Amino acid sequence: MKDDVLAQSWIPVCETKELSDKPLKAEVLGERIALFRASSGVKALKDLCVHRGVALSLGAVKNDCLVCPYHGWEYGGDGRCVHIPQLPDNQAIPLKARVPAYGCLEKYGLIWVNLGNNRPPEPAFRYLDEENFQSILFGPETVRCAAPRFIENVLDVAHFAFTHDGYLGDSSRPLIPDYRVREEGSGVLVSDDIACYQPNADARGGLVNHYRYEIPGPLAMTAVKLDKETGDIVYIVTAVCPIDERTTKVFMLFAANFGMDWGEFYDYQRILFEQDRLIVENQKPEELPLDLQAELHLNPDRLSIAYRKMLRGLGVSFGTA
Numbered sequence: 001m002k003d004d005v006l007a008q009s010w011i012p013v014c015e016t017k018e019l020s021d022k023p024l025k026a027e028v029l030g031e032r033i034a035l036f037r038a039s040s041g042v043k044a045l046k047d048l049c050v051h052r053g054v055a056l057s058l059g060a061v062k063n064d065c066l067v068c069p070y071h072g073w074e075y076g077g078d079g080r081c082v083h084i085p086q087l088p089d090n091q092a093i094p095l096k097a098r099v100p101a102y103g104c105l106e107k108y109g110l111i112w113v114n115l116g117n118n119r120p121p122e123p124a125f126r127y128l129d130e131e132n133f134q135s136i137l138f139g140p141e142t143v144r145c146a147a148p149r150f151i152e153n154v155l156d157v158a159h160f161a162f163t164h165d166g167y168l169g170d171s172s173r174p175l176i177p178d179y180r181v182r183e184e185g186s187g188v189l190v191s192d193d194i195a196c197y198q199p200n201a202d203a204r205g206g207l208v209n210h211y212r213y214e215i216p217g218p219l220a221m222t223a224v225k226l227d228k229e230t231g232d233i234v235y236i237v238t239a240v241c242p243i244d245e246r247t248t249k250v251f252m253l254f255a256a257n258f259g260m261d262w263g264e265f266y267d268y269q270r271i272l273f274e275q276d277r278l279i280v281e282n283q284k285p286e287e288l289p290l291d292l293q294a295e296l297h298l299n300p301d302r303l304s305i306a307y308r309k310m311l312r313g314l315g316v317s318f319g320t321a
């Protein structure tokens with residue numbers, strides 16, 4: 001059920017610290033994947049021994065290889081079987097004894113996989129790389145919604161005043177200043193700064209924050225949230241793993257250039273997240289409609305319109321209708 005377009009993206013699957021010296025199972029785009037550590041780095045194989053269909057992630061790691069728990073076949077990080085214990089020494093390992101190997105890397109405290117054939121540039125989120133910013137991970141959280149429904153939620157500026165009334169917005173001030181979304185050379189979508197009054201922004205009291213959104217690809221978004229009076233920035237990255245068409249693992253990374261109380265921030269973010277979860281787990285249709293006639297749109301929806309057009313242009317089928 002793999003989506004060829006999304007397979008070309010780097011997709012976060014777990015935290016780096018979750019992968020010890022034992023293999024770990026992950027699910028991405030309806031595929032089962034076995035992760036393991038070799039001396040040259042993290043490896044990802046299709047989680048299916050070619051001998052009898054056993055999940056390799058139930059096995060063990062030995063000599064940079066993943067060893068199947070059923071009959072001990074050993075697979076290298078490139079997916080080739082390098083040892084079959086039942087074969088006499090004078091018999092060659094069959095060429096068909098191999099499993100697909102996927103792209104895999106560690107960055108920002110997460111393990112990312114790529115199921116496609118062309119390896120795109122590794123994920124890069126600018127303020128997470130800057131020294132004067134401190135960052136934390138929120139999640140991962142598993143949400144019962146299609147991945148594009150979740151990304152669209154995080155791009156939605158008009159919901160602050162209602163879903164997050166008293167936190168990120170104020171229902172007596174629902175108007176959103178008009179803004180534009182433009183495409184940058186690399187296909188990245190970028191919004192203007194959008195001024196939003198926030199009665200309880202980050203638990204620091206009421207202030208106007210300016211949001212600048214970016215959509216770097218179908219499974220991620222970023223926002224720079226700027227307080228123009230102080231220069232304080234909170235940088236928000238949402239990257240999602242579509243487990244299957246209607247289940248999504250959400251990773252949110254936050255960075256700030258000021259002395260943020262991250263414990264307090266995390267608790268605040270937990271409230272916001274649960275407010276959003278209730279919405280996205282109850283939307284119909286579950287898949288994000290890419291036909292722009294299918295739902296109604298207003299000016300504040302420009303980001304979601306641009307996102308839907310991007311998905312349609314790329315031909316994303318997973319989690320879309």
Ligand code: FES
Binds near residue numbers: 049050052068070071
């Ligand atoms: Fe994996 Fe037999 S099923 S070695």
Ligand code: CO
Binds near residue numbers: 154159
């Ligand atoms: Co929200």
